[in-house]
Amino acid sequence: MREKRAPIFVHSLFRSGSTFLFDRFRQLEYDYWCYQEPLHEIAVVAKDNPEQLFVDMGAEKVELLRHPPLSRPYFEELFKAWPIWKDSISSPIIYDAYFSSSDGEIGVRYWEALSTAAPEEKRPLFQECRTACRIGAIKSQMGGYHIYLWRNPWDQWWSYKADSYFDTVNQIIVNSKDAPESLKGLVSSMNLPRYKGGELFEAFEFYRKRPLTSEQSYLAFYFLWLMAMREGQLYADNVISIDRLSDSKEFKFEVRRRLEEAGLKSPDFSSCHIPQGYYAEKEREWFSNLEAQVHQALLNDRWTSNELQKILTIRHESQPISWAVSVSDRSPADMAEQVSRARTVARGQENLRSHLAAKINDTEERLTSAESRALEAEARLNKADKAITQLMAKAAESEMAIKVIVNSRSWRITAPLRALNRGLSEAKVHAREFNRAPSWAKVPAMPKVRSLLRHVMLYVQRRPRLKRFTLKMINRFPRLKNRLINIGKENSTFKASSYQRVPYELDSLTPRGRHIYQNLVVAISKNRKRD
Structure with missing residues (x-):
């Protein structure tokens, strides 16, 4: 440079x-x-x-x-x-x-x-x-x-x-x-x-x-x-x-x-x-x-x-x-200048205090507003907690009621009816599908319905009380009874004779028990003829 x-x-x-x-x-x-x-x-x-x-x-x-x-x-x-x-x-x-x-x-x-x-x-x-x-x-x-x-x-x-x-x-x-x-x-x-x-x-x-x-x-x-x-x-x-x-x-x-x-x-x-x-x-x-x-x-x-x-x-x-x-x-001029400088500094400090006070007030207002919002949020939270507690109590009550119902005798007794209802609903679906299906596809559809009915009938046959109740209800509908008997004949587990009335004292026996009983009766009859 x-x-x-x-x-x-x-x-x-x-x-x-x-x-x-x-x-x-x-x-x-x-x-x-x-x-x-x-x-x-x-x-x-x-x-x-x-x-x-x-x-x-x-x-x-x-x-x-x-x-x-x-x-x-x-x-x-x-x-x-x-x-x-x-x-x-x-x-x-x-x-x-x-x-x-x-x-x-x-x-x-x-x-x-x-x-x-x-x-x-x-x-x-x-x-x-x-x-x-x-x-x-x-x-x-x-x-x-x-x-x-x-x-x-x-x-x-x-x-x-x-x-x-x-x-x-x-x-x-x-x-x-x-x-x-x-x-x-x-x-x-x-x-x-x-x-x-x-x-x-x-x-x-x-x-x-x-x-x-x-x-x-x-x-x-x-x-x-x-x-x-x-x-x-x-x-x-x-x-x-x-x-x-x-x-x-x-x-x-x-x-x-x-x-x-x-x-x-x-x-x-x-x-x-x-x-x-x-x-x-x-x-x-x-x-x-x-x-x-x-x-x-x-x-x-x-x-x-x-x-x-x-x-x-x-x-x-x-x-x-x-x-x-x-x-x-x-000199007076010099002293006046010193006083003026001191006043300038004082004004500056006063302005600074005013500015700080304004900022403090603004901060306090924001804090107050924030506290108010926090209290409102806390109140809403408490209200929500209370509602959740009530819902949980109701849910517990509902769960207990459901357990009582499921474990009740009536629920167990009506289980076959619910199964039958589900079966009938599925049968309706199959029927609609059967009606819409072409002729070559209709043959396989009916066996599904018959199979479902046979399972329901077998379930009912194994429970004497349910069987008596079901027969009592079916007797009111002869045509339905005949159709069910025809379906049952196709299955060796459900014969027409099953629907014949048995003596009252044997009514409480299971089908297996009655079969044994019938065998005993036949054996006794043969022995008597031999004698």
């Missing part, structure tokens, strides 16, 4: 005045092609539909974030460079690679694609808020000129409260896969929630629903603040304090001089003004106690006292001038 086209990077954490610096460079439109936070999850969403870059980026968003007014949309250059970058952006390079070394995939292919898309006569500039802990890795692979922009941590952390997005992102960063061991230990000691999936937008939703306490929020932020400061001191070509850029004309001149010495056209920083708070002793103590915990965690993880002290010294030397001014000596 030619030096003229070597990229410029402005690295920072969120809420450090980076939008102001981006806008200053963008005003030099003949010299720079400026990308505002291209390494952003919105680029992943918009890679197949670049119109998404303009969603939720209007005047209301600018006012909420207290950004300087911009002449063009945030992502206009990224939109114009589409689609050259669409296949080189991915979720992992945004946050998973936050602490990556130069050996890993850190987004170089994406920035190179964007550099290619910049007009030939302009130098690409990337203003990034998600690269502060990989400055050295980017520089080793891409070269270029690197600026690190920073702000005093107390004001910067309070500025995070403008939107819950910033704390959510910090949770994603501190849980990234390449986080240093000291950070992992701090996260573990704070019992912070950890998303174990791999989908970036699910991670956003997971952490958004699990906001941090103030102490947890500042501990995580201050750790990242120190890590980024060290990275900037080690690898950036120009380290800029936005507080000093606001307070000191000399520092404005110094920054411009550094840029020009590097062969860059310097923007005008005269309008730089970053809001600066005033902190009472109790607030200072709160911050200091939490910072001491982070200092110890870093010293336990191979940080030296000298490198930590160097950062703290730079911080002290660059602290806002207003902190040295008593409250009574501060």
Whole structure:
């Protein structure tokens, strides 16, 4: 990559005045092609539909974030460079690679694609808020000129409260896969929630629903603040304090001089003004106690006292001038601005509470409705159980009644009649088939009917009581009786003589018994004749 086209990077954490610096460079439109936070999850969403870059980026968003007014949309250059970058952006390079070394995939292919898309006569500039802990890795692979922009941590952390997005992102960063061991230990000691999936937008939703306490929020932020400061001191070509850029004309001149010495056209920083708070002793103590915990965690993880002290010294030397001014000596305009910022945060918290209350009420209503439906379902289930119990009882009663009937004497007595009824029904069927059948098929049909009748007659003959009852009934129908006698004659088991009346005392004997009896009578008669 030619030096003229070597990229410029402005690295920072969120809420450090980076939008102001981006806008200053963008005003030099003949010299720079400026990308505002291209390494952003919105680029992943918009890679197949670049119109998404303009969603939720209007005047209301600018006012909420207290950004300087911009002449063009945030992502206009990224939109114009589409689609050259669409296949080189991915979720992992945004946050998973936050602490990556130069050996890993850190987004170089994406920035190179964007550099290619910049007009030939302009130098690409990337203003990034998600690269502060990989400055050295980017520089080793891409070269270029690197600026690190920073702000005093107390004001910067309070500025995070403008939107819950910033704390959510910090949770994603501190849980990234390449986080240093000291950070992992701090996260573990704070019992912070950890998303174990791999989908970036699910991670956003997971952490958004699990906001941090103030102490947890500042501990995580201050750790990242120190890590980024060290990275900037080690690898950036120009380290800029936005507080000093606001307070000191000399520092404005110094920054411009550094840029020009590097062969860059310097923007005008005269309008730089970053809001600066005033902190009472109790607030200072709160911050200091939490910072001491982070200092110890870093010293336990191979940080030296000298490198930590160097950062703290730079911080002290660059602290806002207003902190040295008593409250009574501060300008009314400055105090009014602090009150306005506090009111803005309060309104934001009130809106958040209102939103949460609405969601809670909606959830409670849905729970109430669900409970009502559950009670109705339970009532229907109980009613169904009761009906099933009643049906089972009725079924048991019916089964018992059937058993009583089947086991009754009358059922056993009428069994032949039922058999005869079934036989007659089958005979009717055979008769209909016989009438419809051709003449050559009618001969075999009648033997089936006769055979059935002979079986019925044999069954009746073997049961004396049933036989008496049947004969009594058949005697009423002489023609039927004669036909049955004729059929019975064809079978030796049923002779006409069987229908002759027998003495009453022999009536209860079976046919076999009467046959034996008749043989005895014949034998006795022969003996008498012999005598």
